[in-house]
Amino acid sequence: MTAPFLAARGIAKRFGALTALSGVDLDINAGEVLALLGDNGAGKSTFIKILAGAHAQSSGELLVEGAPVSFASPKDAASSGIATIFQELALSENLSIAENVFLGRELKRSVLGIPFLKRGEMRKRVDALLTELDAHISDPEAPVGSLSGGQRQAVAICRALNLNAKLVIMDEPTAALAVAETRKVLSLTRRLAERGCAVVLISHNISDVFEVADRMVVFRRGRKVAERLRADTNPEEIVSLITGAHPDVRALERTN
Ligand SMILES: Nc1ncnc2c1ncn2[C@@H]1O[C@H](COP(=O)(O)OP(=O)(O)OP(=O)(O)O)[C@@H](O)[C@H]1O
Ligand SMILES: [Mg+2]
Numbered sequence: 301m302t303a304p305f306l307a308a309r310g311i312a313k314r315f316g317a318l319t320a321l322s323g324v325d326l327d328i329n330a331g332e333v334l335a336l337l338g339d340n341g342a343g344k345s346t347f348i349k350i351l352a353g354a355h356a357q358s359s360g361e362l363l364v365e366g367a368p369v370s371f372a373s374p375k376d377a378a379s380s381g382i383a384t385i386f387q388e389l390a391l392s393e394n395l396s397i398a399e400n401v402f403l404g405r406e407l408k409r410s411v412l413g414i415p416f417l418k419r420g421e422m423r424k425r426v427d428a429l430l431t432e433l434d435a436h437i438s439d440p441e442a443p444v445g446s447l448s449g450g451q452r453q454a455v456a457i458c459r460a461l462n463l464n465a466k467l468v469i470m471d472e473p474t475a476a477l478a479v480a481e482t483r484k485v486l487s488l489t490r491r492l493a494e495r496g497c498a499v500v501l502i503s504h505n506i507s508d509v510f511e512v513a514d515r516m517v518v519f520r521r522g523r524k525v526a527e528r529l530r531a532d533t534n535p536e537e538i539v540s541l542i543t544g545a546h547p548d549v550r551a552l553e554r555t556n
Contacts (some may be wrong), residue, residue: 303366311360320346333499335509338519352384353377381466393445399424430459450481467498
């Protein structure tokens with residue numbers, strides 16, 4: 301057995317008097333799409349912000365490939381191979397696709413001490429990534445402001461791939477998308493996993509989740525209340541785990 305790409309052990313997060321997360325144990329494996337489900341306020345975003353280095357946990361431990369890590373910032377998480385695509389995407393509208401993919405880590409060469417961008421090389425690399433993702437974007441020089449929501453998601457995914465991410469976390473990537481674009485983003489998600497990436501997907505859309513996820517984890521009131529393989533569950537069960545109507549959750553909540 302190889303270690304999971306990322307393991308969370310006993311993760312808790314308190315914001316003052318509020319306990320947003322407690323005792324979360326979770327393994328995230330390479331090559332799998334893991335869906336994180338739960339009602340509003342269940343702690344999903346807080347949990348992924350800890351994985352992304354955006355929040356420090358109050359207690360508990362994270363291990364990457366079996367070794368304990370401590371993330372002081374998103375940069376630390378990125379250097380461990382963790383890329384997070386937040387819902388707001390954080391792309392720059394007026395920059396081109398290629399510029400967004402390389403933002404902050406542009407390829408440069410120096411001529412007589414003056415730095416020049418290696419535009420051709422960056423463009424080529426972005427072209428290859430877009431083709432590999434089958435993203436149907438013909439011109440990497442186009443400004444991101446001219447793209448649809450689904451195409452922007454594709455650019456954000458390219459950016460993660462360009463960072464050589466081993467874990468890509470997506471918080472509600474399809475919430476604002478139309479049907480066709482949602483399909484595209486879901487298939488990009490699968491392609492990432494097939495490429496050997498671990499993928500964590502937060503979604504409120506149960507049918508999307510059943511389409512792409514290999515495994516599902518349900519959070520409720522800051523706790524992980526269930527974990528299921530897609531093959532062993534169905535949408536009705538997942539909904540009852542989220543709402544707390546499921547007997548397992550009721551039993552768990554009686555003892556707490
Ligand atoms: N920075 C913060 N300061 C104080 N409380 C916070 C902060 N971030 C989150 N919380 C609280 O932690 C709890 C969990 O919030 P979180 O955003 O993780 O939920 P979520 O599962 O992502 O919900 P949603 O589905 O609505 O996005 C909520 O009660 C929220 O108000
Ligand atoms: Mg959230």
